Amino acid sequence: MRSSGSTQKTVVLCISGGIAAYKAVEIARRLFDLGYHVVPVMTEDAKRFVGETTFSALSSEPVRSSLWNSTDPVPHTTLARRADLVLVAPATANVISKFANGASDDLVSAVLIAARSKVLIAPAMHTEMWENPAVRRNIEFLAATGVSIVQPGVGRLAGGDFGAGRMAEPHEIVAMAQGLLEEVGKIDLAGLEVVVSAGGTREAIDPVRFIGNRSSGRQGYAFAEVALAGGASVSLVSTVENLPPPNGAKMVSVESASEMSAAMKELSKTADIIVMAAAVADFRVEDQKSQKIKKGDGVPEIRLVHTEDILAYLGANRSRRQVIVGFAAETGDPENYARDKLSRKGADIIVGNDVTSPGAGFATETNSVFIVESDRDATYLERVSKRRVAEVVLARALEILSSGPKV
Template sequence: MFKAAALTSRLSQNGYDVRVMMTESAGEFVTPLTFQALSRNPVYTNTFDEQDPAKIAHIDVADWADLVIIAPATANVIGKLANGIADDMVTTTLLASTAHVMVAPAMNVHMYAHPAVSKNMETLKSFGYTFIEPGEGFLACGYEGKGRMEEPEVIMAEAEAFFSRRAHPDWNGVSVIVTAGPTRETIDPVRFFSNRSSGKMGYAIAGEAAKRGAEVTLISGPTVLPDPPGAEVIRVDSAEEMYHEVLSRYHRADLVVKSAAVADYRPAETFQHKVKKTDGTMNIEMERTTDILKTLGEQKEHQILVGFAAESENVAGYARGKLDKKNLDMVVANSIVEAGSGFQTDTNKVTLIGSNGMEKELPLLTKQEVAQAVLDEAARILKEKSQL
């Protein structure tokens, strides 16, 4: 139950209006007063506690909710809901509600795997409930395995994604490819050429597109970032690998956002064994990699193509040149030497430049906010071309 308290706190701190319902058993673990303090709202525990005579409490709450999260969801409450049993405040309200319901199970590993529980969960899925799968690990009962309620931040992300999809219904079914991170070009089993890209910008775009309901494929070079919820992640190492992964999916894409910092050159020769140091200098001949963005522009049919231009000088000028040369619909230009902008930061200052003459300079924003702005502008372009 401590995770439920943490989730309540997170939701409240992020501006959501939270009302908590508790079963009698839940009150044995955490008091209603705790949830009242965290949510800043009364806590509902008794179906027959009607504090406002003008309203029937469980019907009022059922109608009020936009989203219901059952966390933790026990085998007991899952079974009751699957079979239409309403014998407490929680189950009575849920059966009366037309809001979307998310279920975060938490129970013993063997209980979670029991055929009756599995059947009940499938029944709820058929009703339209979505499940936030429990994690694996040490359980309160002393067992280890699947059954531990998912972490509050993951459930919070699922809630945010729900409201984002509702706010952007036109993104449902739109196929989006995002590339992110650096590439590594091998010299020998120890050494490689790479760059300073962290992948944060591309991951933010992929995560935001998935929140909006798009079908997102993130093709990522080596990073230490967690997978964005809702996105399929394809991990690659070299520019050549990224080229093939993007091209194999390009024909199905509606929108491609190429934010990866792909190597322009790679060693012309690689070595199977570690190259030993010698006296004097060492020369490594480099050859061009395939220009992925240029290739996409040449093969473009219905796709909307967005590129990035990370420059240290004449940022807008170089960006406009890339827009024309590579047949892009939009380019996101930013300076890699300006404070708070560029690689490995959590912020970015960009200018959006479109092939339709649009030019929009944005202030310093978080990369999440930049992602939202990029996708908002991409949505306008998609609508212009009747694809969104």
């Protein structure tokens, strides 16, 4: 999320306790000189290496390091929301481990866990530590979830040692940070209305039981966040209860396929881009009971009937120039199924994923997808963050929207 009311981008620069902390001074200075708003956050151990006054003097704001001694009651989420980029340099083995394992016992680790922005880490440690299997696993996990990593080089280390694990040079780290910051908000969706559906619908059997599916809603929420960051006005039609609403989205809570259908039909009338990321039930119970079915009444016979095909309805009933994106969650050959679905539903883009492949599908942070359009080769993204999927798909949707009418 960008800082409101200003086009200046904010870098939350986290400094952890490694010998390379002194090089972070130059990183702060270079970022500041490039015009970024630099907010330094230090771990307690980082202060053993470099004094906080140095960072305060060279950044846009004083150093913060505590979750508790702040006028802001929730400093970690405030900082995470302000960040266009969270940069950790140097990133110790300790901070990398905490981040990869979801620990958050200080301000740096809590900011990292709360961040929805891009995150760039610059690992720095002795060769033995860098080559340790646990560190390797943590780095691989973070890379798979979309965290960018400036690979360390070979060179002089603390204590006169020499080897792999030396933090990349400040200019390299700043160049990578700049590249990532230029990407932020690159998809210019200002003035456009984006409607996203998210989560799995629930089809009631009786007032306490339902037929559901495993969709977590995370991919839909990632679409909403990226569209908001691009300046769109966003409506999120959601069945999800356990994810925080993206800041600035108009939330429409629904439960069943028919409720979702009604909301999507209404919102689609003014939408420029529609993303049907929800897993809508194909079947519902024909005869929903208004009273709980009693166990003692025997095993009930439940007859299912088809729900309405929302995507096909939207594809066939465009009231204005708009791009429609659908999803195909499959358990085999997602590309071919997505291509078939594209023509059957009248959609512009179908994102196909094999929900059984590792690191993809429901309740994961990453996804592997085929992005399919008519008359084009599919784009394949392997084990990227759901946010990255949203960025690529929305950038393409914008190109289609700009290229000509599809009413």
